[in-house]
Amino acid sequence: MDKEIIELLARRAGLQKAMAEFPDDVIAAARQAADVAAAIAAPEDPRAEPWPPMRAGEGL
């Protein structure tokens, strides 16, 4: 992930202050997120449901 995209996403997330004060941390966080998300293989079955399932009326 290049720096321009990171700056754009950081602004969208409202992290301008962090970007000004801790730019290295913001960049490290963005690269970490990209690496970890890329390590997940999406389920092959398009019908595979997420967990936890929606259960109407439970847990309210």
Add this chain to the structure above:
Amino acid sequence: MTDLHWLSVAEAADAIAARELSPVELMQALLARIEKLDPRLNAFITLDGDQALAAAQAAETEIAAGRRRGPLHGVPVGIKDIMDVAGLPTTCHSRILADNVATDDAVCVSRLRGAGAIVVGKLATHEFAIGGPSFDLPWPPARNPWNPDHHPGGSSSGSGSGVAAGLFPMALGSDTGGSVRNPASCCGIVGLKPTYGLVSRRGVFPLSFTLDHVGPMTRTVADNALMLEAIAGHDPLDPGSAASTPGHYGAALGRGVRGLRIGFVRHFHEVDTPAEPEVTAALQHVARSLQVAGAELRDVTLPTLAEFGAVNRVILQSEAWSIHAKWLRERPGDYARFSRRRLMAGAFMGAGDYVTAQRRRREMMAAVEAAFRDVDVLLCASSMDPACRIDHLEEVERTYRRQARTPFNVTGHPALAMMSGLSKGGLPLSVQFVGRYFEEATLFQVARAWEQASGMDRKHPPIG
């Protein structure tokens, strides 16, 4: 009687019930030990000595009047400082919540107090139960009693350090990616992450709603079962609480392992994340001992640690970002660098990443459930290394990832970590047992068999 600070919960309870030991005498002995050792260990954020002594006096009076509440009555407990104790600060070891005083007890704390346990204070954690040992916070990080130059594990670092050092016989920890079992592994004690939803999370500051667990940390397996019995049970006000009836978790403790089928997940430590040789040797020794005791050993294959880890982190960091976004936007400098980096990662996860992780999670749960059709308990590594030096931050980062605990936060199965031996350098090595959903009693049965065969409950750090 043995040194009071090494009494287990069960031993202290028996001595109190037999009027051979008063809760006040026990509390005084532990407070003296805390005064002596805590300046080196930093296990406490808030020590509540006066209240603890007053509660010990009240327990003594109640027991003398014939109103003993059970095996925890009069026994001290330490509480991780992300859990509310009425009247005490819940700082989460962070500047962000430095002035946050709890008005009510968390449900797990209230259940312990209802059973007669006495809160001795609030314990160090990694900031907000994430991050790592940080030296840029208002309180120092806890240290390992086996060698205070080393990391005690985390995030329930004060809980692990204090139980192992004999500052209190039991503590509460929380576990989102391994935070009960990591300090249990580093400090050589018993730490359980129960089945997801078995213990209420209400009153515990969240890190990740679908991964957070509260768990007991003790020096013996039997004590862990006693503590779980006190804190388990449905809470209608915790949306993740399971509709289960708590069991008698110590029921199978003396039964041994004859006839049990134990699945050895070797690929975790042999292929996915190769462990240090002494960790591998200790795991082989545990497996062999259980086999000699009558268990049937089978090899089991699960998804890889890399994939479990990625699913855990995408879910954890996405949910944690949702909790911390406002503070990270407005007060990023009030976080430690370690936790700031980890928490901000969630800002860069897409909604699709999160849902994909939750879909893959369901498949992983099914894979572990499928393994349990053929075995009763899984045996695998916990940490791939003994605890590293606490001031070597690159090494802390490196070893943090070298573990096999996150799979069972992803799947929600109960998992227990305990000591498997000692390294050449005199630091604890660890093993992990994993059970079917809500079958904590079987986990304790296997863990007790190993404890009995190895005498791990009698090994204490050379401190004090």
